[in-house]
Amino acid sequence: MKLKLIARFMWTVVSVVIIVMIINIIAVFSFIIYNNTTKSSLIEKKLEDVGIENYTRDFSKYIIISKEAVDIDKDGKSSLDNNNIWIQILDEQSKEVYSYRKPKGAKESYTPFELINQYKYVDVKTGATTFIGEKQIKGRKYSYIIGLPLSKIQREVITINYDNFIGIIGKFIYSILILDAFIALFFAYFFSRKLTRPLNNIINGVLVLSDGNYNLKLSEKGIYTVVYRNLNNLSSTLKSNEIERKKLDKMREEWISNMSHDIKTPLVSIKGYAELLSSDDYDLSKEEVKQYSKIIDSKANYIKELVDDLNLTTRLKNKVLKLNKKKVNMVSLVRNAVIDILNDPSNAEVDIDFICEHEEIEAFVDASLIMRTMKNLIYNAIVHNEEGVNIKVSVEKKDNLKIIISDNGKGIRPEELNHIFERYYRGTNTGKGHEGSGLGMAIANDIVKAHDGEIKILSELGRGTEIEIYL
CATH class of the missing domain: 1.10.287.130 (Signal transduction histidine kinase, dimerisation/phosphotransfer (DHp) domain)
Structure with a gap:
């Protein structure tokens, strides 16, 4: 799992690098081709926009015959001024017939070798980089030299063997891609180790939990x-x-x-x-x-x-019991629960006081389940205490309905108090030969919660117990 994760991450990084390199190479060649084929107006575009080669080639359209003399129209001169360029126009014998902005030191006639040498190398006398164009006017051919300051453009001569050029370029690109792939592979492995190590910890942690070992403790730091x-x-x-x-x-x-x-x-x-x-x-x-x-x-x-x-x-535990809620007088319901317990002959000696300041306090409850809750709680107060215990049951209504069942009996041990509402739990101080399922308190607790109520128990060993129900 760990090796597969690292391998997939590394392959993704290397693939991305190679794709980016291919896109960059295509973009470079497209840019070169675009620059060499783009033509624009020399008046609307700057020299940097059209390229000096295009500029030289297209400048011929501004060369005209004026009064039997060679001249440059207004737009051409404006373009030369804007781009800080000078020009010489030569006849068929390579003698100057016109110039504009010509620098000092420029010749007035050239031999073929001088023209070639000046085009190929920097003209030291004029301190300019020159480009040469040609135009035919009225059957006569004219050459023109366009010069730019060295600070603006310089020419480097490179001799290329075209038989090997394509192969060399291909090998170069191939070598670059391989080199980039190895570099990407190295950094992919380096970073994948850092990025996948936390994932390995997470995967191992999940495996540990799935094996049933719940003592997992991971260091909470990093991006995860x-x-x-x-x-x-x-x-x-x-x-x-x-x-x-x-x-x-x-x-x-x-x-x-x-x-x-x-x-x-x-x-x-x-x-x-x-x-x-x-x-x-x-x-x-x-x-x-x-x-x-x-x-x-x-x-x-x-x-x-x-x-x-x-x-x-x-x-109740699985929450599938449907409550039959109705509006019930809780005073009568709790009083009847007390009466039913007192009417049992086995409870003839039990002392239960019912206390309520009102004759009617209504609540929306399932009467049979609340009645069972009351009996369970009161019966527990009886069987978990000695004979002669005094039990008080009261009903009151302030912000909400509150029922209190208290006694002055033995109380409940603190270690038992936390388990009193758990299913299947039986206290150790049950008296009177009590027989029961051990579910009475748990049932009472679940019934109260099913009514969205709350039940609390307070007890002090040797002083008694008090149970409060809020509905």
Whole structure:
């Protein structure tokens, strides 16, 4: 993976360099061809725009015959003045017949060798670079010399063997491309190492996480700081989830074990009494049949409650429970929950005070689920404390609805307080031979949250517990 990544990056850089070089070569040749073929008006364009070769070639159109003498029209003179150029016009014997802006030291007649030598090399006497053109007027041929200061343009003579020129140019271009490719390859490798090293760290980090190792810690620096930070955050999240999952699995196993035990006990009773009722070996009285039937019914109801709790907590956990919300008088609902618990004969000695300053406080809730929440919380206050505990239940409305369930009992240990609303959790101080699924508090918490509410618990060991519900 690492070598493939570096190779692809290097190939991309080298390809880009080669393409850019080819484009540059094409652009240079196109520019040269364009400059050599472009023609423009010498009056409208500057010398730098048209090129001296084109300028010399096109200047012939400004040479005219005036009163049987050779002359230059007004536009031609203007162009010479603007470009600081001088001119000599020679007849067929290479003698001067006209000049304009001619410098001192310029000859008035030339031999063919002198013309060639002056064109090929710098004219030392005039200190100028000269170019030569020709024009035919009325059957006669005239030559003209155009001179420019050395400070403006200079000529260097290069002798080229055209048989080898194309090959040399081709080899030169080929060599340049190879050299550039090697240079690009070197720098591509150098920079790819720096740029791909962080990517390798990221890839290795992902592989580590995919193997289930969540102890990943990458240094958060460089251009990939955000990516490193997100990977570290992902590692921390996965590690926390793994710890929570293992913890949840352990608690689920304990819960299943407790649930199996809790179900097994009533099932044994049900099976035993059912065998008695169906056996011909015993002559049972009507009262005994009735008593045994009640026990079977009670144990069956207990098992049903355990299964219902499991079903409800699963639906709440997966958020698939549809709430049947209606406008409900919360004072009556909470009061009825207290009355139902007090009407249970097993709670005859329980002391519960219901406190509310109003007879009607309405809220939009699922009445059956809120009723179950109230009973779960009050019942917990009973079974987790000794007999004689005083429980207070109050309902009040200020900015929002607040229900408080408090007691003056044993309180909850700090290490248990953090787990009190977790599924499958059972406290260590459960009293009165309490039988239950261990889901009561978790169900209450999930129901309140399903109503977009909040539940808080405050407790001090030896002084009691207070639970606040906000809806």
